[in-house]
Amino acid sequence: MDQQTTFFEADPADTPLATRMRPRNLEEFAGQRHLLGEGKVLRQLIDRDRVPSMVFWGPPGVGKTTLARIIARRTQSNFINFSAVTSGIKEIKEVMNEADRTRLLGERTILFVDEIHRFNKAQQDAFLPFVEKGSIVLIGATTENPSFEVNSALLSRCKVFVLQALSIEDLVALMTRTLTDPRGFGGQNVQISEDMLGMIAGFANGDARTALGTLEMVVLNAQRQDGKITVTQEILEQCINKKSLLYDKNGEEHYNLISALHKSMRNSDPQAAVYWLARMLEAGEDPLYVARRLVRFASEDIGLADSRALEIAVAAYQASHFIGMPECNVNLTHAVIYMSLAPKSNAAEAAYMAAAADAQKMLAEPVPLIIRNAPTRLMKDLDYGKGYQYAHDYADKLTTMQCLPDSLKDRRYYVPTDQGNEARFGERLRQIEEWKRRRREEEKK
Numbered sequence: 001m002d003q004q005t006t007f008f009e010a011d012p013a014d015t016p017l018a019t020r021m022r023p024r025n026l027e028e029f030a031g032q033r034h035l036l037g038e039g040k041v042l043r044q045l046i047d048r049d050r051v052p053s054m055v056f057w058g059p060p061g062v063g064k065t066t067l068a069r070i071i072a073r074r075t076q077s078n079f080i081n082f083s084a085v086t087s088g089i090k091e092i093k094e095v096m097n098e099a100d101r102t103r104l105l106g107e108r109t110i111l112f113v114d115e116i117h118r119f120n121k122a123q124q125d126a127f128l129p130f131v132e133k134g135s136i137v138l139i140g141a142t143t144e145n146p147s148f149e150v151n152s153a154l155l156s157r158c159k160v161f162v163l164q165a166l167s168i169e170d171l172v173a174l175m176t177r178t179l180t181d182p183r184g185f186g187g188q189n190v191q192i193s194e195d196m197l198g199m200i201a202g203f204a205n206g207d208a209r210t211a212l213g214t215l216e217m218v219v220l221n222a223q224r225q226d227g228k229i230t231v232t233q234e235i236l237e238q239c240i241n242k243k244s245l246l247y248d249k250n251g252e253e254h255y256n257l258i259s260a261l262h263k264s265m266r267n268s269d270p271q272a273a274v275y276w277l278a279r280m281l282e283a284g285e286d287p288l289y290v291a292r293r294l295v296r297f298a299s300e301d302i303g304l305a306d307s308r309a310l311e312i313a314v315a316a317y318q319a320s321h322f323i324g325m326p327e328c329n330v331n332l333t334h335a336v337i338y339m340s341l342a343p344k345s346n347a348a349e350a351a352y353m354a355a356a357a358d359a360q361k362m363l364a365e366p367v368p369l370i371i372r373n374a375p376t377r378l379m380k381d382l383d384y385g386k387g388y389q390y391a392h393d394y395a396d397k398l399t400t401m402q403c404l405p406d407s408l409k410d411r412r413y414y415v416p417t418d419q420g421n422e423a424r425f426g427e428r429l430r431q432i433e434e435w436k437r438r439r440r441e442e443e444k445k
Contacts, residue, residue: 016212016213016216017178017184017212017213017215017216018208018209018212018213018216020183020184021174021178021181021183021184021212022066022069023063023066023070024070024073025070025073025074026043026046026070026074028177029063029066029067029070030063030166030170030171030173030174030208031062031063031163031164031166031167031170031208032062032063032067032163032164034164035161035163042161046071046074046075049075051071051075051110051137052137052158052159053131053136053137053138053139053157053158053159054138054139054140054158054159054160054161055116055139055140055141055142055146055150055155055158055159055160055161056068056139056140056141056142056161056163057142057143057144057145057146057160057161057162057163058143058162058163058164058165059143059163059165059206059207060143060207060209061166061204061206061207061208061209061210061211062163062164062165062166062206062207062208063163063208064114064141064163065081065112065114065141067163068110068112068139068141069112071110071139072110072112075108075110076108077107077108077109077110077137078099078102078107078108078109078110079109079110079112080095080099080109080110080111080112081112081114082095082111082112082113082114092123092126092127093126095111096126096127096130096135096136099111099130099135099136100130100135103134103135108137109135109136109137110136110137110139111127111136111137111138111139112139112140112141113127113138113139113140113141114141115141115142115143116140116141116142116146116149116150117142117143117144117146117149117150121151124150124151124154125151125153125154127154128153128154128157131154131157131158132157138154138158140158146160164206165205165206165207166204166206166207166208166211167206168198168201168202170208171197171200171201171204171206171208171211172194172197172198172201174208174211174212175197175200175201175211175212175215176194176197178212178215179192185219185229188219188229189227189228189229190219190222190229190231191228191229191230191231192218192219192222192230192231193231196218196231196233196236197215199236199240200214200215200218200236200240202284203240203284205284205286214239214240217239218231218235218236218239219231221235221238221239222235223235254285257276257279257280257285258280258290258293260272260276261273261276261277261280261290261293261336262293262297262301264276264340265297265301265336265339265340266297266301266344268340268341268344269340270336270337270340270341273336273337273339273340274333274336274337277290277329277332277333277336278329281325281326281329281332287320287324287325287328287329287332288317288320288321290320290332291313291316291317291320291321291332291335292317294313294316294317294332294335294336294339295310295313295314295317297313297339298310298312298313298339299348299349300346300348300349301339301344301345301346301349302339302342302343302344302345303345303346303347303348303349303422304345304347304348304416304421304422304425305342305343305344305345305417305419305420305421305422306342306343306420306421307421309338309339309342312334312335312338312339313335313339315331315335316328316331316332316334316335319331320332342420343419343420343421343422344419345416345417345419345420345422347414347415347416347417347422348414350413350415351413351414351415352413354413355413358408358411362405362407362408365405365407365408366405367405368402368403368404368405368406369382369383369384369385369386370385370386370387370388370389370401370402371385371388371401371403372384372385373385387401388401389401396435398432398435398436400436400439400440400443414429416429
């Protein structure tokens with residue numbers, strides 16, 4: 001545990017640059033303008049000294065710990081930094097009892113719990129009574145979805161704020177300030193172009209700690225002559241160990257390459273698809289971004305022609321999340337080759353787009369009474385669910401019940417292709433439609 005409210009002012013030279021440049025106030029804090037800009041909800045809570053217990057959810061290096069420290073300092077609170085990796089229930093109770101005592105003296109305690117998702121249920125439950133009675137303001141930080149990783153009882157007592165990866169502009173501004181700040185390289189006459197700062201920012205992938213660590217490395221290895229420290233392209237490439245630094249994750253080339261990957265898979269060309277995948281990954285693209293696009297592709301361009309494609313895409317995403325780069329490159333290659341060779345169908349996407357167009361034009365179209373739920377007596381008296389046909393009660397597990405509104409009763413959204421397994425689904429759909437047609441004719445007689 002680390003109990004402190006002080007900030008780094010004059011750090012020794014061997015302290016990492018990211019630590020020396022830790023923001024001391026909201027004015028120095030980079031990014032998160034959607035939360036901390038003028039008039040935004042978190043900014044108002046801080047300014048009014050009405051900070052609730054909360055959870056900061058976001059990727060590494062976006063300032064979760066720093067923001068908690070700034071809040072404690074700005075609200076004149078006792079700050080306790082608590083690690084979920086090294087602390088157990090015994091330590092939790094000791095800290096909570098101390099917070100109880102200081103509360104009686106009129107002091108507020110902000111307890112910051114880094115990696116709160118690493119606490120088990122019992123450990124998280126230990127915070128509950130102290131949060132409820134106001135002994136502490138709990139600020140938890142997590143890189144994982146708190147809906148799945150934080151107990152619902154604790155989560156219901158916290159406000160969740162989503163912190164975003166820092167933009168290229170945010171990181172460049174941070175590094176530019178570092179070059180003139182006495183805590184950073186102020187007074188050292190470092191010569192580095194804005195384009196190079198942009199390359200470092202792209203390599204950092206939204207992580208301020210990575211950006212400052214990389215900047216520190218290139219400055220330490222730069223050429224020193226005539227009182228100047230000059231960073232060259234060669235030094236930058238050596239330090240980052242990337243030859244594809246011109247790749248811009250937020251610019252045109254980013255979209256050109258993901259388009260090339262997508263269209264190569266759609267065209268069933270695994271050779272080209274693997275090449276474009278490698279171009280993106282070797283340039284420092286986030287593997288989870290690629291994995292998410294594969295998940296979309298699996299349903300958009302393959303769909304029911306091979307439903308296993310979606311399973312493999314999701315598995316590739318999970319594998320990439322578990323092990324990261326560079327090991328996950330083969331998992332993504334596995335998925336890309338599978339997507340390329342799988343039979344193709346866009347029938348699922350076409351079905352949704354057609355249904356969405358009708359839904360937008362007919363937002364007030366009533367649900368047929370026969371398929372409405374009737375949980376109350378009033379609803380039953382209004383004929384909700386009257387005449388409902390429970391398919392499992394019928395020999396063929398089929399009924400002639402109409403499920404679409406009258407205005408859309410003959411509309412067809414899903415039109416199967418004859419590709420892969422979808423041919424089988426298409427035959428099944430034709431059998432169902434023929435069965436219903438015959439039964440309706442019989443009912444008319």
